Amino acid sequence: MPQQSLQTLARRAQVPDWGQSLPLEDTRGEVAITGIGETAVSGPSGRHPKGMALEAVAAAIADAGLRPEQVDGLMVAAGVADQLSPEDFHEHFGTSQPLWFSTGGGAMVWAATCAHTAALAMRRKEARHIVNVFSVDWASRRAAGTGTPGDWHASEIMKAHFELPFGWYPQPVYFATFARRYMHDYGLTAEQLAALPMTFRRHANTHPAAIMHERELTLERYLTRTPLADPLRMEDCCLISDGAAAWVMSPAEEARDMPHAPITVEGIGHGRVHGAPYISQQRVITSTPQPFSAPWAYAMADTSPSEIDVIAVYDCFSSTALMQIEGLGFCREGEGGEFIQQDRLYYQRHRRLGGIPCNTHGGLLSHSYLLGISHVVELVKQLRGDAVNQVESARLAAYAGFTADEASTLILKRGN
């Protein structure tokens, strides 16, 4: 398929009127993920984010069959403490090559959009082998009382003026408020919502690296828990974790000569609600911004939900995951509560059996809270055929990223 213009993508990507798709150029098939690396994930570990990041980066570079001196690009997250710098990279690996550097990487929405940023850098010949890495020690920080995932929200000036004084904070309160409205509009019940944490937990129970590997979750236990912020229970909320993951992106034409089957980036989308970053003012609170992101990614990849074999959705809360599945187009808004029943998200429910395997590593709810970078690593494993909870003959995968007021979509394909 010839390259599509921005106008063509915009015309094909029809979106609602309470947000916008960001105009991402067509970079279909230009970039491949050629190496992945992860640290162990855990609760409070005392490990430093940079040390964990370097461990994940080293593993990803080795997995790609590269040497550290062959890496010439580094992408990290902005606004998260102690991410890796080029100097850290060189000091650790004893290298000195020029390193193209971007803070448009990491996890959350950037776990998808970094592939677009990387593709443009490769077009400009600024880098060939780019590592994206994300590392977090929020479990240790929370235990030490030195930081929480709510810190950014608390520091945002309008939230500080008009939301924190009323106790509409931290994030579980935001998404409980949204989930309550969703329940009102669409009749979602607690029993239906439980399908998400229970399915993700089942995936974790057969995934030895998942933090909740040993902990089973029954419907009875779920329903007897007192909500933290009604209607969200502890099991509806993400873990707080330490850990890191990384991957290497390379030009797709070079990926064919690298050790693993190339996993190419077919489509990328990035959407934002009007009024960002204040989701209190988001016009439709029964949705994430995913409807502004997924259509663009599908248009770029020239595909549709019916062709996707496995998905990973940013699941900071179960209700958010439900809305992300809807936003990806697997069912209409409001139909998610029915759609996710009957093990439809379980890894053995292949697309042709009427399911869509989702968060097969356990997600943020039961694997670890690495803010989505592990989701993409899991999809790469699925497409390589190396996943613990392997979806049968998975060839096309989608990641749904999220940062409250923004969403992103990454469509990956197993090449030959």
Added chain:
Amino acid sequence: MITPDMDDSLAGPFWRAAANNELRITWCEHCDRAVWYPRADCPQCHGELHWRALSGEATLLSWSEVLGPINPDHAPPYITGLVCPVEAPEVRLVTRIVDCEAAQLQCDMPVRVCFRTLQAGDDQAFIAPAFSL
């Protein structure tokens, strides 16, 4: 420090009004519409914004009853949520819902402003526009 800054140029008028038992939000007279949160000027016409007093009648968009110890500054249980003023239904005011049980609440039900003293942790108490049935 969670206590609102009464002297803040953007937010101070809201909290000073609340201390006088008034609910005010920023309004663009030229476009005749509410602009919320407050900003330096109207995003549409870049005209000056004024603080307009509202009736205090609103509808309940949604809420959550906080039951667990997730907010270090506000002890559970409490009900917080979003209400839409009748004069500007597109605006969401973050607020407290008071004088009721969560089981009495329904989305879209009418609510009315009432002014309550709130306190975050050991910070200085302040008067805030809460809503009740």
